[in-house]
Amino acid sequence: MNNEALNELLKKGDEHSFALIFETLYQPLVAYLMQYVGKAADAEDIAQNTFIKLWEKKDQLDLDTSVKSYIYSAAYNLFIDTYRKKKKQETYLDQLKNETLISLSEEPEDSLEHKLLLISKAVDSLPPRCREIFIMHKKQGYSHKEIAKQLHISTKTIEAQLRIAYTRLREELKNKPDLYLTLIFGKRLNSI
Structure with a gap:
């Protein structure tokens, strides 16, 4: 035409x-x-x-x-x-991430250990399957596809479980936003 x-x-x-x-x-x-x-x-x-x-x-x-x-x-x-x-949005998130990482690196060692303990407790409070998927993703660095393949479930299930994990962790750490940001932005959380 x-x-x-x-x-x-x-x-x-x-x-x-x-x-x-x-x-x-x-x-x-x-x-x-x-x-x-x-x-x-x-x-x-x-x-x-x-x-x-x-x-x-x-x-x-x-x-x-x-x-x-x-x-x-x-x-x-x-x-x-x-x-x-x-x-x-990306610039804002990068700035927020950097501020969080700087504040964490400037904290005394015992305070940092205390925060890591709180993060660990929050992760432990997740339902077993949800916790397993969250740890595989955040601590071990597996992609959604890799987790789905290992656990013989769909990537949609992985996404749903991670959404549940983040929602529960946000609620669990609502009075400690810096800890929640550490969970979100930490590429791999080897301490949890």
Whole structure:
């Protein structure tokens, strides 16, 4: 379908016309976005959100360009916004992680031992299977796939058990957020 036909469909503004635009441009837009994002799911999310915005603004748009150019430009801008938000979150989490690690390294040895004992008690309070999976992941460094293979269960079960572990540990350590952050950010917790 050429650009003029797509523009005419957008001017009609009905659902059928919009569906034709979507069918024509969606897959090429996802392919275009794949060069910027690493995952197909992320490209699909951005493409879908772009079409949602197009639908919401269809009555106010007076395009000097083609629908295709507009949609690609809008998708790219949405990617940039998403990327900036993600970077901002990562920067904040890295800063929080560094502050936690610095505060832990500056503590007296007996205080650190006390905190590790509290972490160990919190982990021991988890249900047996949940504790086993948490330790395999955080202490032994196994990936979700490796744990699933060793325990003969699905990765979805691993994810669910880790979610339960983090929820319970957050509750157990709610008055000690620095300990909870240590559990989350510690790559491998050999002391537990």
